[in-house]
Amino acid sequence: MKRTCAWCKRELSDTTAESDSKMPVSHGMCSECAAEIRDQLCGDVIECAHADLPGGCGKTEFCAACAIRNSVTQTLATGRDLRNIAVLQQRKTTHGIRTVPFLVTTEKVGPFVFLQVDREARTG
Numbered sequence: 001m002k003r004t005c006a007w008c009k010r011e012l013s014d015t016t017a018e019s020d021s022k023m024p025v026s027h028g029m030c031s032e033c034a035a036e037i038r039d040q041l042c043g044d045v046i047e048c049a050h051a052d053l054p055g056g057c058g059k060t061e062f063c064a065a066c067a068i069r070n071s072v073t074q075t076l077a078t079g080r081d082l083r084n085i086a087v088l089q090q091r092k093t094t095h096g097i098r099t100v101p102f103l104v105t106t107e108k109v110g111p112f113v114f115l116q117v118d119r120e121a122r123t124g
Helices: 031-037 067-078
Strands: 082-093 096-109 112-119
Touching (some): 067 112
Antiparallel strands (some): 082 096, 096 112
16 A cells, blocks of 8 residues: 655655654654644644634634534543544635535544544545
8 A cells, every 4th residue: 555645745654754763653644744733733734714813723712612622622531532523624725714524533642632634525
């Protein structure tokens, strides 16, 4: 199976983040892309329509209803993984603000919650 970075589309090899001791899990990203987003908030990475509002990601009036944020919070509190939860997220796009379907997966590993956000396949 050919594996590529989900961000830059470069082919992954044995020298990617998976074998890097500082970043042992790549989740389908090369080490350069993983390092680029490592300390960013989710809303900034997925270009949430509300992340640029005063307070930023996690602190706007819209964040309490954010399904992605609530999935991470739930997994952190309960330790229970969530798999392929369908969510709708308002994103900034080249065509303005659009509601985009995503599938959210969370997994608690030690004190951290790994978050995977995939574009939901369109049907029809």
